[in-house]
Amino acid sequence: MKLSIGHIINEEWRNILRDKRLFAVLFLIPILYTAMFGYLYSHHRVTEMDTVIVDQDRSQLSQKIVQAFDETESFNVIKLVNSEAEIQPLLEAGKAKVAIVIPSNMFNKVLRGEEAPILTMIDGSNMLISNSATKAANEVITNFNFGTAAKKLAQNQYNSEQIQLTFQSIPFRSRVLYNGTFNYSTFLVYGLIGVALQQVLLLGLSLTITRDKEQGNWNRFKEWRECPWRIAYAKSAPYFLIGIFNFITTFLVAIYGFDLPSNGNLFAAIGLAVSFTFALLGIGYLASLFSANQVGATQITMLIAVPSFLLSGFTWPFEAMPKLLSVIGHLLPLTYFLDGVRNIFIKGVGFELIWKDCLVLLLMGLCTFFVAFIASSLKVFWEKREDTQNDIEIVG
DSSP, rough: OOOOOHHHHHHHHHHHHHHHHHHHHIHHHHHHHHHHHHTTTOOSSSSOEEEEESSOOOOOHHHHHHHEEEHSOOOOOOESSSSSSGHHHHHHHTTEEEEEEEEHHHHHHHTTTTTOOOOOEEEEHHHHHHHHHHHHHHHHHHHHHHHHHHHHHTTTTHHHHHHHHHHHHHHOOOOOOOTOOOOHHHHHHHHHHHHHHHHHHHHHHHHHHHHHHTTTOOOGGGGGTOOHHHOOOOHHHHOOOOOOOHHHHHHIIIIIIHHHOOOOHHHHHHHHHHHHHHHHHHHHHHHHTSSSSSHHHHHHHHHHHHTTHHHSSSSSGGGGHHHHHHHHHHSSHHHHHHHHIIIIIIIOOOOGGTTHHHHHHHHHHHHHHHHHHHHHHHHHHHHHHHHHHHHHHHHH
């Protein structure tokens, strides 16, 4: 029976539905990972960090400071200790993440206009904890700095209007756009979803051709060797639909299940999904073409997928990377996908600002498919040459 593209596509769907493990990887893992990531960061930011306090002043002001740290949701005061020497063992053992040291005679020094800094000691082994603790501690201490300064001015017979004018003379304002609450779920979950979608699609497509090779079914495509695009289309089409389906379902779970932001244009998001899926199909197809078995295909796709999140510029900016790693990062499809996701879903921009990401992804797909077609054509050329030589030897 003559092969047709429709027959191969139907066969691929049957293989996907029949292989329970492959079906789970393609359809269930993305949703499972999305739910897990969303639930993991459902508190949005780090709260209730275990805190110990050394109050060497023991004044009304220091007691209010202790109370302020305990009342804020960022800190959980678990213990009051008597000296700094008791802090280090608690931080080392992980029994506390933050320590606050209030210096002795602080209240009197503040009233005299002398410096009396409050020391914050933070376990920096976890960057998320250290960043959150630093920001929250600064907010608490800044509020008290304002309060004690205002009290000192009042004691010097300043009225309330004069006190207000004094602080207004040195204004300081800040505004954090798009994620003003420093919500970790907004920042991380979309990026992790992108990693899951990439890994699933690369793995699924890279295994399909190597499966045919291992089962001895690859030779049946010899009649298509003059048109290598046919086998690429027939094998890739089901995974293209799966990629778009996974994009839609995982982002719906993230948006409606975990209240992640969705501020951008729907058509821009679909365009980005199509471009990203096309790029992954090209890479996965090329990887499987050069792999003799499923293990080799898995190894190649892992080499691409593992460093992608780190080098995508999502968690660490390209400006702070060594030049070589920055160049490698710009060769990875996840880089452009996550840039587009951040612009669409978090910043709320339209297609006019993410079209470059889409274009680069489409070019990646075209280039990898083109290389695959060239490789297939060269293989056909050498096969024909070998067949001709064999015919000459038989005639001779």
